[in-house]
Amino acid sequence: MLWLGILLFALVTNAVQIPLLNLPDEWNLNTPPNPNSTGHLIFDTVSSLLQHWPNTSHTIVPGTLTLPLGANGSPIDPEFARLFCNHDDLGGPCWILTLVTTRPLRVLYFDGSSATKMPDGPMDTQDLLAWGAVLPKRATLSWEYRRLDRLCNMGDPLGFDAYVSEVMLCNFTDGVQITSLSSLEEEPLFPHHGYSFIQSSKWHDHYPGETRVQLDLAHLVSLYDMSLAPSLVGGRVGQERRAHRVLGIDQRDTDAVIARVRAMPSSPSGSGIDWRTQFQVIRDRYATRLELLQSTLNTTGDDFLMPYRLRSAVPPPAGWDTAWAGPVFRVCARAHTSSIESVTSTLTASERLLLASAQETTREICRTLIGMWAQGMLELRASATVPDSLALEWKSEIDRLVDWLGWGVWIKCRPACASDESCYLPGAPFSMGEWNGSVPRCLRLVEPYTGLEDWLL
Structure with a gap:
């Protein structure tokens, strides 16, 4: 030994x-x-920001978005945007709009797969800011534009241009310009329209995640901060981490969280310490060796x-x-x-x-x-x-x-997937009933498709 x-x-x-x-x-x-x-929960959450796999739903961070952002209004990658262009739902041709930023956009970022319209957690922090309460029944597509309107109205005097779970722009004429508007030919969506999502999400599954968004961690707001939201402590007792919710927060803590967001400065400030790198150095030092030791x-x-x-x-x-x-x-x-x-x-x-x-x-x-x-x-x-x-x-x-x-670095497919497969963690868009699962499986990306049995909903 x-x-x-x-x-x-x-x-x-x-x-x-x-x-x-x-x-x-x-x-x-x-x-x-x-x-x-x-x-330890804050440490892992911060280490996992801007990554697709390891997520909770407890963190709100200001930041900036620069470089090209692609299309159909919200996703950063066009392959992800293709997911939203479902002909049966839209009843017409598929259009893809490509935008680029003309200046750094000030954004507010939510962690926790927070674009997933499900009632069991992903939308908690957005609803807390939009309505001052967690409202699980509003975690549906029908409430999406009303939620964004509320967030944009709140964020306008604070200087926020957009919100990032997916990229949700408040104004399509300020800070961005159109580079193309294209009508795409219809494509077969068999076996599932989410395959285009897999192609892009795998690029951001793990560190460094989505690099086109730069976060100002010096003004992070964490709902794991027991001095900020003590009313949430009791609800976590005996719960697996992926079951942690903001649901149950009391009004005093809600007001404190909203006040903290409203107090975020309009430009980065603080000590200048690169906290993401600092945390990653610690993870790099121990992650592989602890796994080996285990x-x-x-x-x-x-x-x-x-x-x-x-x-x-x-x-x-x-x-x-x-x-x-x-x-x-x-x-x-x-x-x-x-x-x-x-x-x-x-x-x-x-x-x-x-x-x-x-x-x-x-x-x-x-x-x-x-x-x-x-x-x-x-x-x-x-x-x-x-x-x-x-x-x-x-x-x-x-x-x-x-x-x-x-x-999250220890969540992996065992044995590793083949070159024509992708390691997929249960969640949107295939398994909406398991949005924050912990056991991934290999999905075959070309015919014959395998790995989706029991998941398609």
Whole structure:
């Protein structure tokens, strides 16, 4: 089991010179995160913005849109626009309008597959701003233009040109110009009109997602912020993450969210920290290795850890207390955030929330891994092996950590799809009853089509 040793060695080598200190409970390896904490949820949500797959429905962010935007009013990619040109519904020829921006458009972005007209969550944050309440019965096409009118009326004095779930322009004569208006020939839509959507959405399934929209994370509004929307905390207890809703928010919190949106500045401001890159560095550092570690620990053996001899952080001669590993834990947990902690006075309220979410996330990753390492060091103090019972405990801990983090990068087709297939996550447009599922499957993109059985609705 050399992989575990290699992974943990990479985590602790920077701690060689750390003196043994009387550290506060914050660095106690036996102190888990608060069960109601949301920092890890904010971390993953922010890491997943502008991506198609890993979504919740709790975040509103100002930003800008530039470069070509394609057609039929809303989608950015023409392949996606083709989805809306259904001859049976329109009763006439299919027209595609292509626009480009003449200046950066100021937009308000909603996460969470928020273009999906379904009553169980995707429209929550839009309705909250449009009507001051979550109204599931209005999550239909018949309410779409009225919702947009409400949003545009609210956003006009705030300087918003458009809203992004799909791109919803408030004014087709300001900030954009027409480059083409074409009548397309009718195309067969068999086996499902959503195939054109798959072609474009797969480009944005994962990081960096849709790069034509630039977000101002320094003024992000998160409904996972417990100081902003405490009324939502109780409704999340016992719920899987994809079932989290804004439904149930009280009037006080609703007013606070709307006030926060109204207070967004007209241009980017803040510390200047590139939070998307900061978060991605943390995910890059751990995602693949945690997945590998989880797989490695599926089997047990005698040699999980190579003994580490740190010059300062070493186990005591007797006893099972892991306090001696606290300095290693602290260095690991603060490796990506300590420099930001020194400039907190320059951070906006949203940036302080982002910092706290990164701190909480890295703390729990390091608490879990350093805890395993410390246990192994104590076992190896008197023996050259680690008992199988401890190996099973470690396997359970890694499974718990991966589930707690819930990173979308781990949602993938297993085995991987063939070159003529696409890995598709249940949701619109094929499986409207499973809009935020977690188990993808391979869809064949050319005849004979397979993979849609049981999904077409």
